[in-house]
Amino acid sequence: MxxxxxxxxxxxxxxxxxxxxxxxxxxxxxxxxxxxxxxxxxxxxxxxxxxxxxxxxxxxxxxxxxxxxxxxxxxxxxxxxxxxxxxDLCLPLTLLDRLTASTVTPFPNACHVITQLLQAVSHCHRSGIAHRDLKPDNILFDSRDVLKLADFGSAEWFGGDGGSLMTGVVGTPYYVAPEVLMGREYDEKVDVWSCGVILYMMLAGAPPFYGDSAVEIFESVLRANLRFPSRVFRNVSPAAKDLLRKMICKDPSRRISAEQALRHPWILSGGESETAELT
CATH class of the missing domain: 3.30.200.20 (Phosphorylase Kinase; domain 1)
Incomplete structure (x- = not known):
């Protein structure tokens, strides 16, 4: 030492x-x-x-x-x-532990978590850094229950607005964006996709894309067939589903940014919006 x-x-x-x-x-x-x-x-x-x-x-x-x-x-x-x-010293339980202990996260709690995560990601992107491995395991909480984004081992400097695109297959099967798996150049919006998957898991208690092996999960991610099973999403507001569609969008050019996600009606309503006007 x-x-x-x-x-x-x-x-x-x-x-x-x-x-x-x-x-x-x-x-x-x-x-x-x-x-x-x-x-x-x-x-x-x-x-x-x-x-x-x-x-x-x-x-x-x-x-x-x-x-x-x-x-x-x-x-x-x-x-x-x-x-x-x-x-920083954080509590021993990650967001993954919380998700494992509970089937679904109450809407206001899910909104509070994803808002803090998007604030962290937005700050990363403004600083020219993409995390590239967002997942519940890397989301910690301090003694005041404030979210702390951790594990920047796969992060990459891209230089901010007008910066360079990134390459390399990094990330974790359930959360990785399809453009990464395609071997294409990609931008920081790969993090927004991962945030969307994390929000989906909090609201549904299961990932949107899954399989019995890493290969099957990757194939499901590449298809990017986003579904909202009525059994699971019957109480989830149209505003929340709209946000998920805009974050888990296969086309990166149409996927919203972290800053835009923070201005979405469902986020601004604190997760309570059933009637918020969608833009």
């Missing part, structure tokens, strides 16, 4: 474990404030892509903070063997 890290933070118990390292609770030795310390074992980064992702993550996160809905990186330490990141 880096000596300068030990001089500034007291490392406490393990609170999580990932592919490349371990997350500990830690405390600032001067202020006593609690944080999370993500210690990455660099010997596990055998693939060049993995190395690039891990090294890019703190750089991109530092460009995005502070923002109330993005996990803040407070410090970073590196030595020959490890990379250690000091991050």
């Amino acid at each position: 880096c000596s300068s890290l030990k001089g500034q933070y007291e490392i406490s118990e393990e609170i999580g474990r990932g592919r490349f390292g371990t997350i500990y609770r830690c405390y600032d030795v001067v202020s006593g404030n609690p944080y999370a310390c993500k210690i990455i074992d660099k010997s596990l980064l055998t693939d060049e892509t993995d190395q690039q992702c891990i090294l890019n993550e703190p750089k991109l996160m530092s460009l995005l903070t502070p923002h109330p809905n993005i996990l803040t990186i407070h410090n970073a330490f590196e030595d020959q063997h490890t990379l250690s990141l000091i991050l």
